[in-house]
Amino acid sequence: xxxxxxxxxxxxxxxxxxxxxxxxxxxxxxxxxxxxxxxxxxxxxxxxxxxxxxxxxxxxxxxxxxxxxxxxxxxxxxxxxxxxxxxxxxxxxxxxxxxxxxxxxxxxxxxxxxxxxxxxxxxxxxxxxxxxxxxxxxxxxxxxxxxxxxxxxxxxxxxxxxxxxxxxxxxxxxxxxxxxxxxxxxxxxxxxxxxxxxxxxxxxxxxxxxxxxxxxxxxxxxxxxxxxxxxxxxxxxxxxxxxxxxxxxxxxxxxxxxxxxxxxxxxxxxxxxxxxxxxxxx
Numbered sequence: 496x497x498x499x500x501x502x503x504x505x506x507x508x509x510x511x512x513x514x515x516x517x518x519x520x521x522x523x524x525x526x527x528x529x530x531x532x533x534x535x536x537x538x539x540x541x542x543x544x545x546x547x548x549x550x551x552x553x554x555x556x557x558x559x560x561x562x563x564x565x566x567x568x569x570x571x572x573x574x575x576x577x578x579x580x581x582x583x584x585x586x587x588x589x590x591x592x593x594x595x596x597x598x599x600x601x602x603x604x605x606x607x608x609x610x611x612x613x614x615x616x617x618x619x620x621x622x623x624x625x626x627x628x629x630x631x632x633x634x635x636x637x638x639x640x641x642x643x644x645x646x647x648x649x650x651x652x653x654x655x656x657x658x659x660x661x662x663x664x665x666x667x668x669x670x671x672x673x674x675x676x677x678x679x680x681x682x683x684x685x686x687x688x689x690x691x692x693x694x695x696x697x698x699x700x701x702x703x704x705x706x707x708x709x710x711x712x713x714x715x716x717x718x719x720x721x722x723x724x725x726x727x728x729x730x731x732x733x734x735x736x737x738x739x740x741x742x743x744x745x746x747x748x749x750x751x752x753x754x755x756x757x758x759x760x761x762x763x764x765x766x767x768x769x770x771x772x773x774x775x776x777x
Contacts, residue, residue, distance in 0.1 A: 497684060497696040500736050505770050508729045512548065521550030522596035522722030526715065527617070529603045530610070531580035534560040536603025536632070538567045539708045542760040543715025544599070545570050547734070548767075549722045553595070555586040583609040585616050592620055597627045597721035601634030602711040611637045618647040627721045627730075629653040631714040635660045642669035651727045653677060655714055675731050677717075679710055683739065685731050695732055700739035703746045708756030713738045716763070740766040 513520065524544055529537030537554055544552050545568070553572040556564055558579045565573065577584045582604050592598070600617065604610055614637050621628065628649060630638075635656050638645055642664075648671065655677040656664065664671065676686040681700055687693040717734035725733065744765050745758040 497694040500695055500697050500699075500732060502770060505733060505736050508725075508733055509770060510723070510725070518550035521548055522719075522724060523551040523553065523594070524549050524718050524722035525553050525555065525574075525586060525595040525598045526602075526718060527555045527582060527586055527598070527600040527604065528711070528714075529554075529556050529560050529564070530582065530605040530607075531557055531559045533603030533605065534563045534567075535708060536711045537564060539711040539756050539760070540599065540602045540631075540715035540718070541568045541571050542757070543712035543738075543763070544719040544722075545715075546760050546763040547716045547719030547723075547737075549719035552719075555582065557581055578609070581605055581607055581610050582613050584613055585620060587617070587620055592624045592626050595626060595722070596724070597629070597718055599629045599631070599714055599718035599721075601631035602714055604633045606633050606636050606640070611641065614638075615641070615644060615647075618644060621649060622647050625649070627651065627653075627727055629655060629714055629717045629721065631655045631710060632660070635664060638669050639663035639667040642667040645669040645671050648674060651675065653717055653721075653727055653731050655679060655710065655717065657710060675727050677713075677731050677735055679713070681705075683735050685735060687728050687731075697735050697739050699736060700742050701746050701751055703751030703754035704739070704742040704759070706755055709738075709742075709759060712756050712759045737763060737766045737770070740769065744769070 528540050553574050555574040557576045650673040653675045657679045678684050683697045685695045720730035741759045741762040745762045
């Protein structure tokens with residue numbers, strides 16, 4: 496039986512921030528996102544990550560996305576790919592993977608052959624580390640096209656497919672019994688692997704969140720929580736819930752018809768405040 500997520504439960508896993516904390520305290524996240532023409536996916540995921548409370552964020556991008564990312568997300572460090580328009584090389588060529596506290600891959604990266612090769616190389620490098628990871632969007636579509644690579648995904652990785660992406664993975668035979676599955680929808684469900692898998696259901700969220708870029712924001716939020724040291728289970732549950740509650744707050748202020756993905760990052764601070772103060776009424 497799926498367990499509903501409640502505000503007291505969220506409060507029990509939300510960590511207090513130390514008053515003497517600094518950017519080094521709250522983790523350094525790496526986000527691989529955005530191809531040329533899809534820079535917005537990286538921006539939305541990056542904003543979600545920064546708004547989640549992470550200390551530092553590095554975004555690996557193709558060179559032609561530099562200017563828009565620099566303007567739209569000035570808080571982030573930019574790591575440039577060798578290619579102008581797509582992800583083609585390891586984001587760790589000048590450093591070790593464990594430089595980062597958590598890694599997120601997928602929003603807007605595309606599915607070209609060179610990008611698929613870069614994902615393979617990155618998974619191979621991460622296979623020898625314990626860096627937590629979240630995979631989304633085109634990273635999952637590439638895995639559906641190369642299901643044999645699923646064995647390389649580290650235990651405890653979070654994947655965040657929508658139903659079509661999940662169906663592609665299942666039909667391809669990509670074995671992912673060792674991952675935390677965030678199946679996006681209304682409601683979103685979170686399945687934790689184990690001998691007896693646990694499943695949680697998020698009662699928050701609304702149809703206004705069914706808009707392009709909403710999932711990118713979720714990936715960023717989960718990534719930021721992982722980088723801050725939340726265990727993958729807690730990062731998934733808290734990230735999904737904060738994302739959904741942000742959508743409910745945004746819909747109350749703006750209406751469901753007009754809600755866009757950027758609104759979710761704008762209202763994420765209020766979601767944090769409401770959980771902390773236990774004044775949420777939905």
